Amino acid sequence: MSIVGKNASSAKFRRNRWLLTGLLSLYFIYTFMPLFYVITAATKSNQDLFSTFGLWFAEDFSLWENLATLFTIQDGIFLKWMANTAYYSSVSAVGAALFSTLAGYAFAKYRFFGKKLMFALVLGAVMIPQTALVIPMFLMLSSMGLTNTSLAVILPSLVFPPGVFLMWAYIDDAISNELIEAGRMDGAGEVHIFSSIAFRMLMPGFATVLILAFVASWNNYFLPLVMLNKPDMFPITVGLAQLYSTAISGTGGVLLFTVVMTGALVSIVPVIAAFLIMQRFWQGGLGAGGVKA
Amino acid sequence: MAAIELRNVRKAFGTVEVIGNVNLSIEDGAFVIFVGPSGSGKSTLLRLVAGLEDATAGQILIDGTDVTQLGPAERQLSMVFQSYALYPTKTVRQNMSFGLEVARLPKADIRTRVDAVADILKIGEYLDRKPRALSGGQRQRVAIGRAIVREPVAFLFDEPLSNLDAALRVEMRIEIAKLHQRLGATMIYVTHDQVEAMTLADRIVVLDRGSIQQVGTPMELYQRPANLFVAQFIGSPKMNVLAVRPDGSALVFADGRRADLGVSFPPRLAHVGFRPEEVQLLSIGQGHLQGKVEVVERLGSDTFAHVGLGELGIITARMPGNVLSISPGQPVGLGLSGNQLHQFSRDGSRLS
Ligand SMILES: Nc1ncnc2c1ncn2[C@@H]1O[C@H](COP(=O)(O)OP(=O)(O)OP(=O)(O)O)[C@@H](O)[C@H]1O
Ligand SMILES: [Mg+2]
Numbered sequence: 001m002s003i004v005g006k007n008a009s010s011a012k013f014r015r016n017r018w019l020l021t022g023l024l025s026l027y028f029i030y031t032f033m034p035l036f037y038v039i040t041a042a043t044k045s046n047q048d049l050f051s052t053f054g055l056w057f058a059e060d061f062s063l064w065e066n067l068a069t070l071f072t073i074q075d076g077i078f079l080k081w082m083a084n085t086a087y088y089s090s091v092s093a094v095g096a097a098l099f100s101t102l103a104g105y106a107f108a109k110y111r112f113f114g115k116k117l118m119f120a121l122v123l124g125a126v127m128i129p130q131t132a133l134v135i136p137m138f139l140m141l142s143s144m145g146l147t148n149t150s151l152a153v154i155l156p157s158l159v160f161p162p163g164v165f166l167m168w169a170y171i172d173d174a175i176s177n178e179l180i181e182a183g184r185m186d187g188a189g190e191v192h193i194f195s196s197i198a199f200r201m202l203m204p205g206f207a208t209v210l211i212l213a214f215v216a217s218w219n220n221y222f223l224p225l226v227m228l229n230k231p232d233m234f235p236i237t238v239g240l241a242q243l244y245s246t247a248i249s250g251t252g253g254v255l256l257f258t259v260v261m262t263g264a265l266v267s268i269v270p271v272i273a274a275f276l277i278m279q280r281f282w283q284g285g286l287g288a289g290g291v292k293a
Numbered sequence: 294m295a296a297i298e299l300r301n302v303r304k305a306f307g308t309v310e311v312i313g314n315v316n317l318s319i320e321d322g323a324f325v326i327f328v329g330p331s332g333s334g335k336s337t338l339l340r341l342v343a344g345l346e347d348a349t350a351g352q353i354l355i356d357g358t359d360v361t362q363l364g365p366a367e368r369q370l371s372m373v374f375q376s377y378a379l380y381p382t383k384t385v386r387q388n389m390s391f392g393l394e395v396a397r398l399p400k401a402d403i404r405t406r407v408d409a410v411a412d413i414l415k416i417g418e419y420l421d422r423k424p425r426a427l428s429g430g431q432r433q434r435v436a437i438g439r440a441i442v443r444e445p446v447a448f449l450f451d452e453p454l455s456n457l458d459a460a461l462r463v464e465m466r467i468e469i470a471k472l473h474q475r476l477g478a479t480m481i482y483v484t485h486d487q488v489e490a491m492t493l494a495d496r497i498v499v500l501d502r503g504s505i506q507q508v509g510t511p512m513e514l515y516q517r518p519a520n521l522f523v524a525q526f527i528g529s530p531k532m533n534v535l536a537v538r539p540d541g542s543a544l545v546f547a548d549g550r551r552a553d554l555g556v557s558f559p560p561r562l563a564h565v566g567f568r569p570e571e572v573q574l575l576s577i578g579q580g581h582l583q584g585k586v587e588v589v590e591r592l593g594s595d596t597f598a599h600v601g602l603g604e605l606g607i608i609t610a611r612m613p614g615n616v617l618s619i620s621p622g623q624p625v626g627l628g629l630s631g632n633q634l635h636q637f638s639r640d641g642s643r644l645s
Contacts (some may be wrong), residue, residue, distance in 0.1 A: 073612075109420075176376060180441075181345050181365075181372070181378065182378035182379075183363045183370070183380075183391075184364070185345075185370070186391050186392035186395055186443070187365075187366035187392055188366075188391070188392075188395045196391075197382070200382040201382055202380060287594045
């Protein structure tokens with residue numbers, strides 16, 4: 001249904017707008033509630049966590065104490081986990097974005113043998129959850145002696161099919177064949193054309209894939225869980241899960257519930273920050289394709 | 294500078310043959326124009342010369358050297374694209390310098406060359422701007438400038454003016470003509486535009502469905518078209534063509550009308566053609582065919598009368614100046630000149 005040309009004050013327009021706002025509000029509440037729970041829980045003491053209403057703050061504000069515990073527990077292992085996560089995610093994200101861009105460029109701009117089949121495989125891979133591949137990948141990497149190394153987490157994350165698909169669509173649109181041919185006429189090789197003409201035009205797409213891959217890797221739980229078994233190599237996801245299991249198993253760990261909550265809160269801060277930083281690229285960039293007549 | 298020769302060149306995309314056995318030689322310093330309807334293979338032929346497409350068969354020679362296997366850069370040609378294809382993230386100066394930087398010329402040389410070309414094309418003021426901040430005409434100049442600085446052996450243009458408005462197109466056309474005189478370089482130019490083809494070319498190559506129909510000077514094509522296709526493609530408004538059967542010195546038209554023109558016609562004659570200026574508008578009852586004026590177009594410099602001939606269709610007559618004595622609905626006679634008629638056989642080829 002089109003609202004173009006309808007008067008903004010017409011009854012129908014207003015009804016539609018309320019409906020839309022209502023639906024989006026429901027969706028917002030649905031997604032925001034767990035996050036809000038994490039925020040309130042992180043500010044409570046362990047006692048209050050179970051004795052006060054979950055979706056509001058308790059009278060005592062214990063966030064600082066919780067943070068202090070979080071960063072000192074087990075000789076400050078949480079900091080180590082954060083550093084691990086940051087390392088795995090940033091290397092994976094840069095690598096995945098780079099490979100996606102290269103692959104997308106090849107799919108969009110070159111004719112080569114087996115292109116259709118390969119592209120179909122990439123599309124198919126978008127639909128396979130990585131979780132399904134983790135066990136075979138574990139067997140592969142373990143026979144290569146790579147389990148329990150950072151490569152075990154990073155290598156599989158470099159393959160990011162949605163990024164390839166996204167870059168293919170973006171490049172197909174943003175870079176005209178004539179532009180590449182102009183580069184060829186100017187005598188530049190394919191690598192030179194890519195690096196000095198095409199790549200700069202692709203920054204918005206590159207940034208998008210970078211952040212998607214970053215978040216995917218930051219939140220990845222199952223892959224590092226399977227690949228790593230030394231606690232000081234864990235990323236936050238696996239580390240917190242381990243703390244949590246200690247918490248529910250009793251043995252003096254009840255105190256850990258709020259620490260796990262605080263850890264969860266801390267772990268999403270960089271993701272939010274990354275989104276805010278990358279937003280600049282999206283606003284400036286998606287219309288920044290070639291110069292058309 | 295270079296002479297360019299195509300020998301038995303073919304190009305197929307998959308199983309579809311787009312260019313079929315083209316032979317063409319272009320002299321050093323010539324301005325050659327490819328014309329033809331959309332999809333006739335003009336761009337493909339140009340891109341084959343450029344090295345942007347690989348020929349399926351045949352050879353391409355530049356100055357006698359076989360370049361069929363060489364890439365675009367090694368052929369030392371420059372190309373100006375229809376969309377200009379300027380590098381959007383680079384300034385005008387960087388756009389023009391790029392090819393020279395790739396060729397590793399010293400920085401100072403690049404500067405002087407770019408400045409000199411910018412001077413010729415009057416784009417000196419914009420050197421530090423990005424293409425986005427230029428008008429269509431300015432972008433076109435930059436695209437031409439980028440082609441010139443490399444001092445190529447020949448220039449290739451693919452419909453370079455088709456994105457400009459009419460006035461600018463005329464201006465740039467004249468500029469390109471001057472550029473050709475000044476540089477004396479071989480130029481191959483693809484266009485849809487009749488006027489561009491007639492005014493710029495030393496020689497015109499008419500293409501249809503991937504094969505060359507005729508090669509010649511603009512006047513040769515206009516005055517002696519090799520076949521019906523060329524006859525109707527070159528010239529605007531196009532040549533009038535009527536199906537006929539010869540009967541001694543007379544022509545019998547498709548609807549049975551006869552016209553005695555007093556010259557003898559070959560028996561294989563199947564079509565006659567005459568340009569709008571080769572037919573005379575007379576009073577009713579005179580001349581060889583009778584018809585009725587349907588539309589009059591007045592351009593000031595010329596008056597075009599479109600005359601309906603019943604089943605034979607409509608033919609166009611041109612008269613210089615503004616002819617006030619004709620108006621739509623008026624019955625008229627048409628006078629043809631037997632010696633001037635273009636004669637074609639059943640398969641469309643010229644008879645003479
Ligand atoms: N990459 C390609 N793959 C398949 N067919 C192609 C390709 N490029 C061109 N063709 C076909 O080749 C034929 C000639 O195309 P070409 O672009 O040379 O025509 P053109 O004369 O330049 O037309 P226009 O005046 O519309 O630019 C067309 O039928 C076109 O569909
Ligand atoms: Mg074309």
